[in-house]
Amino acid sequence: MDYSTDFQIKELLHQQTYLSNGELKSWKGKKDEVYSTISSSEEYKPTLLGSVPHMDEATAVEVLDFACDAYGKGQGIWPTMKVADRIECMEKFVSLMKPKRAEVVKLLMWEIGKSLPDSEKEFDRTIEYINDTIEDYKQLDRNSAKFSKRDGVNAHIRRGPLGVVLCLGPYNYPLNETFALLIPALIMGNTVIFKPAKHGVLLISPLLEAFRDSFPKGAVNVIYGRGREVAAPIMKSGRIDVLALIGNSKSAIALQDQHPHKNRLRLVLGLEAKNPAIILPDADLDLTIDECISGTLSFNGQRCTALKIIYIHEDIQEEFNKRFAARVDTLKLGNPWEEGAKLTPLPEPDKPQYIQDLIKDAQEKGASILNKKGGEITDNFIFPAVLFPVTHEMRVYKEEQFGPVIPLKPFNDIQELLNEISNSNYGQQISLFGSDINELAPLIDTLVNLVCRVNLNSSCQRGPDVFPFTGRKDSAVGTLSVHDALRSFSIRTFVASKDNAYNNEILKKLLESKTSNFVSTEYIL
Numbered sequence: 253m254d255y256s257t258d259f260q261i262k263e264l265l266h267q268q269t270y271l272s273n274g275e276l277k278s279w280k281g282k283k284d285e286v287y288s289t290i291s292s293s294e295e296y297k298p299t300l301l302g303s304v305p306h307m308d309e310a311t312a313v314e315v316l317d318f319a320c321d322a323y324g325k326g327q328g329i330w331p332t333m334k335v336a337d338r339i340e341c342m343e344k345f346v347s348l349m350k351p352k353r354a355e356v357v358k359l360l361m362w363e364i365g366k367s368l369p370d371s372e373k374e375f376d377r378t379i380e381y382i383n384d385t386i387e388d389y390k391q392l393d394r395n396s397a398k399f400s401k402r403d404g405v406n407a408h409i410r411r412g413p414l415g416v417v418l419c420l421g422p423y424n425y426p427l428n429e430t431f432a433l434l435i436p437a438l439i440m441g442n443t444v445i446f447k448p449a450k451h452g453v454l455l456i457s458p459l460l461e462a463f464r465d466s467f468p469k470g471a472v473n474v475i476y477g478r479g480r481e482v483a484a485p486i487m488k489s490g491r492i493d494v495l496a497l498i499g500n501s502k503s504a505i506a507l508q509d510q511h512p513h514k515n516r517l518r519l520v521l522g523l524e525a526k527n528p529a530i531i532l533p534d535a536d537l538d539l540t541i542d543e544c545i546s547g548t549l550s551f552n553g554q555r556c557t558a559l560k561i562i563y564i565h566e567d568i569q570e571e572f573n574k575r576f577a578a579r580v581d582t583l584k585l586g587n588p589w590e591e592g593a594k595l596t597p598l599p600e601p602d603k604p605q606y607i608q609d610l611i612k613d614a615q616e617k618g619a620s621i622l623n624k625k626g627g628e629i630t631d632n633f634i635f636p637a638v639l640f641p642v643t644h645e646m647r648v649y650k651e652e653q654f655g656p657v658i659p660l661k662p663f664n665d666i667q668e669l670l671n672e673i674s675n676s677n678y679g680q681q682i683s684l685f686g687s688d689i690n691e692l693a694p695l696i697d698t699l700v701n702l703v704c705r706v707n708l709n710s711s712c713q714r715g716p717d718v719f720p721f722t723g724r725k726d727s728a729v730g731t732l733s734v735h736d737a738l739r740s741f742s743i744r745t746f747v748a749s750k751d752n753a754y755n756n757e758i759l760k761k762l763l764e765s766k767t768s769n770f771v772s773t774e775y776i777l
C-alpha cells in the first residue's frame with residue numbers, strides 16, 4: 253500500500269455543529285468518533301478522521317419543530333416562494349459547493365474507500381445532477397405557465413410541495429444518492445431534515461455553510477446520530493410528510509412503522525437488489541467479461557445496481573469461468589488514491605468477515621472458488637471469490653452480498669431461469685448478454701415485466717441520471733431521475749374558475765398585477 257501521498261490526513265475534522273433553523277448550532281453533548289478502515293501506517297490500524305455529534309431525541313425533535321415551522325403547514329416562506337427565487341437559492345448553493353470539491357473528494361476516499369476517479373465522478377455527477385434539476389424545473393415551470401380550459405372551467409395547474417421530508421442516504425453514494433433525494437425535495441418547496449449515512453458523514457461538513465447561506469432558515473436542516481435515537485422519534489411525531497430513503501427495506505419499514513398516520517406518509521425509497529446477469533451461448537465473451545467485471549466489482553460490488561449473481565449457460569460456462577476468474581485476479585487492490593486501484597478497502601469493519609462467512613457456507617454446500625486469490629482476507633478487505641456452482645440453498649444466492657464475492661450459477665433451460673427470476677423478491681435491473689435477436693426478443697419482452705431496466709450486453713447502472721431509476725417488489729418505491737424526482741416530491745395543485753366575465757376579469761388582474769406567486773403565466777428562460 254502507498255502512504256506517501258497528498259491525501260494524508262493532516263488534521264482531524266471535529267464537526268461540532270449541526271444545521272438547524274438556518275444556524276450552525278454548537279453541539280455540546282456526546283460525540284461519535286469517525287474512523288476510516290484505511291490504515292495510515294504499515295502496521296494495520298484504523299485511522300481516526302474526526303468526530304460528529306451524537307444527537308439526542310430532544311434535539312432531533314427541536315430540529316423537526318424548526319423544519320415544520322419553515323414549512324408553516326404550506327404557508328412558510330420557502331413553500332410559497334416564486335419558482336425563480338427558489339432556483340436562485342439553488343444556484344447559489346451550487347456555486348458555493350463547487351469550490352469544496354477537493355475536500356469532499358478526499359473525505360469520500362477516506363470515509364468509504366472509494367477510488368479517486370470514482371470519488372471525483374461522484375462529486376461532478378452531483379453538481380451535474382443539481383444543474384440538470386434546475387433546468388428541468390425551469391421546463392416544468394414553463395409548461396405550467398398557462399391556463400387550460402375544459403367544460404367551461406379555466407384551470408391553472410402547477411406542482412406544489414408535499415411538506416416536511418426526512419431524507420436518509422446510503423454509505424456507498426453518501427453525496428450523490430443523498431443529494432438526488434434532497435435537492436429535488438428542496439427545490440419543489442418542501443423543507444428537509446437530512447441525516448447523513450453512518451459512513452460518509454464527515455464529507456457533508458464542508459457543505460454545511462453553503463446550505464446555511466443559500467436557503468431561508470429551516471428549509472434545510474442537517475442532523476447527526478443513530479437512526480433509532482433521532483430518525484425514529486422524528487417519524488413518531490407524525491409530522492413527516494415524505495420519507496425519502498436509499499438503503500434497505502428493513503430500515504425503511506422500521507421507520508414507516510413509527511409513523512402514526514401511515515395514510516399521510518409518502519415514500520420515495522431505493523432499496524435492495526440482486527441484479528442478475530444472464531449469459532446466453534452466443535454472447536460475445538470479451539465484451540461480456542468486461543461488463544461483468546465492472547458490473548460485479550465497481551466499488552467492490554457495494555452498489556445497489558451491482559451484478560450480484562451471474563447465470564451462465566452450460567454451453568459456455570467452461571470458457572467463461574476460466575477467463576472471468578483469471579481477469580478477477582488481475583484487478584489491483586490498493587488505497588483509493590493509488591493509480592489503477594480497482595479494488596479498495598471496505599468501509600464496514602465487519603464486511604470482510606461477513607463475505608468470508610458467505611464463501612464458507614457456499615463451499616460447505618458444494619461450490620468451489622475458481623480464482624487463485626479469491627477469499628484472501630486482510631484487515632480491511634477480502635479478495636473477490638468467484639464461486640461456482642452456486643445453488644439456491646446457499647446464503648450467497650439469497651442474500652444481497654453488497655461486497656466482493658461473485659456467485660456463478662449454471663443454467664440450460666431459459667424458461668426455468670425466467671421462472672426463478674420472476675420468483676425473486678427483487679426487481680431492479682438485469683444484464684442480458686447475447687446477440688441472436690430471435691432469442692433476445694422474447695426474453696426482453698418478459699424481463700421488462702420482471703425488472704425495470706434490461707441492460708443489453710451492458711452492466712447494470714443507475715446513470716445517466718436523466719433515465720428512470722426504480723424497481724419492482726422489494727427494490728424500490730417511486731421513481732427517481734432528474735425529471736421523475738421533481739414529480740415524486742410534489743403534487744399537482746391548481747386554481748380553477750368557471751369561465752365567466754366576472755372570474756376572467758379577476759384572473760386578468762391577478763396576472764397583470766403579478767401579486768400571486770402561483771397564478772402567473774410568466775416563465776423563466
Ligand code: G3H
Binds near residue numbers: 425429554555
Ligand atoms: O447503489 C446504487 C446506486 O444507485 C448505483 O448507482 O449504478 O451509478 O453506480 P450507479
